[in-house]
Amino acid sequence: MRVLLVNVPHPAIGSRIPDDHLPPLGLLAIGGPLLDDGHAVRLIDGEFGPMAPADLVDEVVAWSPDAVLFGHSGSTSGHPVIAEVSRAVASRLPGVPIVYGGVYPTYHWREILAEEPHVTAIVRGEGEETARRLVAGLAAGADLAALPGLAIRRGGEPFATAPAPAIRDLDAYRVGWELIDHARYSYWGGLRAVVVQFSRGCPHPCSYCGQRGFWTRWRHRDPVRFAAELARLHREHRIRVVNFADENPTASPKAWRAFLEALVAENVDLILVGSTRADDIVRDAEILPLYRRAGWQRFLLGLESTDAATLALIRKGGATATDREAIRLLRENGILSMATWVVGFEEETDADHWRGLRQLLSYDPDQIQMLYVTPHRWTPYFRLAAERRVIQADRRLWDYKHQVLATRHLPPWRVLAWVKLAEVVLQARPRALARTLFHPDPALRHAMRWYARMGRRVWFHEIRSFLVRDRRATDGPSVAAFWGAPQDDEEEAMRPARRAGGRA
Missing domain, CATH: 3.30.750.210 (Transcription Regulator spoIIAA)
Known part of the structure; x- marks a missing residue:
């Protein structure tokens, strides 16, 4: 079969702001096994340009595929774009199967199949083996209901086949690097x-x-x-x-x-x-020189909160002393640290943001990435956030860089102000500027300067979007009303692989 893999242009800030683009690993991981099965496979990457939806559809149609497979690592925020492009492709190529895979469709398969009649099948969970079986089944005209790991329609209603087993041997499926x-x-x-x-x-x-x-x-x-x-x-x-x-x-x-x-x-x-994780860095303190010899230049460390109650709430299992020690150890071994800081887990006040900023300063990370909590209904956190108000209904902006939940004590503009202040203080303080401008290691100096340039662009873009483009609801629905019933009982997308002796 002629199988076309489509990576749509993503609206997220992280995709649009950098001048660099990374290859879509998920689609390449699907492409390798399909190539090995003898199919003619091509990848169209709409991120370059980015391609306008109409131009992307024209290129898809021009290749005359027998099946079109959509997927995107952005998941929730990428779905509206995939829905638009796949709908247009289906109207131009009637009868050609449209397949959709990724995290978002794995859990929202019921809604997608009910609301988007052009989607033929959804791949749930890991796609390498499931996509192979699905494409073979489409070529043979087989009954897809017998194939595990899919969501299809049966009798006109959404239907999930048996979960596919998790892949035991990740080396059994190669990445299709020749597609790019x-x-x-x-x-x-x-x-x-x-x-x-x-x-x-x-x-x-x-x-x-x-x-x-x-x-x-x-x-x-x-x-x-x-x-x-x-x-x-x-x-x-x-x-x-x-x-x-x-x-x-x-x-x-x-x-x-x-x-x-x-x-x-x-x-x-x-x-x-x-x-x-910071505790893994501390665990490996003695072999961090080996990390550096292997080529490590930066680790992103999730330091979502300094408050013990919040850490317990989100089951992070971290500790401020460990976080601080991990950053110190990385610097000692010539590896940059990027502290990821997520706001919005709880109903924060000005005092909470001030305390968090002081804690981040005490950590002294090389780089900082500020994000907003974004609830997914297949996670246990969804139940904790179910009654909070949604202020951003545009799912294209559910990319962790936009506020999607209301905070009881602070209006959105003040939350933004605290986040932007933290970024300026952390990245523009004298110690951070000195590392950016005069780091003794030329490679790390290049990395610091590159990130600083991109960070400046993102900083102004986020403020401009907040003031001019983005629209927020003042009395939005609850998270539960916006997304529907929780799915944490379906959190595990696949069956555990069986080990020797029959035990999972």
Whole structure:
């Protein structure tokens, strides 16, 4: 079959502001197995330009596909764009199956199938094996109801087939790197880049995380094979930056150390960036020089709150002393720290924001990323936020960079003011400016300056959008009324893979 993978242009600030674009790993992960099955596969990446929806539809139609597969890592905020483009494609290509996959459709399959009749099937959970079976089934005209991991219509009503098992061996499915021109993708200020996953899932129970349940359980690639793949991308395609999409790549100390050692042995000049937990950094204090030799230049650390009650509420399991020590250790070993700070978990006051700002200053991170809490109905946090008011009904703005929930004690403009103040204070304080302008390590100085340039653009863009473009409701619906019933009982998207001996 002629299978077309479509990455629509995303409206989120993180997609539109940077001059760099990263390849759509999720669609490439689907494309590799389909290529190996003998299908003709092509990727259209609408992020470049970005492409206008009409132009994107024209290019889809011109290729005459037998099936069109949509997906986007932006999930909730990307859905309205996918809905618009897929609807237009279906009207121009009647009878061609439209398939949709990703986190958002995995959980909102009922509404999508009820409201968007042009969607043929939804892939729920991991897509590599499910997409292979689905495309084979479409080619053979088989009954899709017998295939696990799908949501389809049966008797005109939305119907979910049995959950697909989580993939045990992540190395059994390759990424279809040949579907992209590597020269078009960059990060870290114009350096050729890719997105990868060493692991999937996270063993920690943070109640607000929309990814943990999607992957069902934590698993990892073979450390040596994974290092060899990164080395090959560097040698054959001149890749310089590797952006890890993992939620928690360092969860297994043994596997993680094996990967670092294997990558050092490959002797390639790579820049590694990604996210992890502060307690894993503290755990690995003695081997952080190995991190640096492997190429790590920045870790994003989720420091969602300094308040013990809030940490308990969201089941973060962190501690301020650990957070501070992790940042110190990273700096000591020549690795930048980016502190992610999420506001809005509770009904904060001015005093809460002031206390949070002082705590962030005491952490002294190299970079800061301020986000707004965004509830997903398949997470346990949804029940805690169910009665809070939604002030942003445009789902394209549910990207963590826009306020979507009302705060009882502060109007939206004052919450924005606190967030913008924190960013200025953290990034423009003398110590941070000195690192940005005069960091002794040229590579880290480049990274600091690149992020500072992008941060300035985002800072002004967010204020301008708040004042001029974005519209907020003054008396919006509750979260429960906006999204519907909670789905935390469906949080695990797939069946746990069976281990030897029949145990999950």
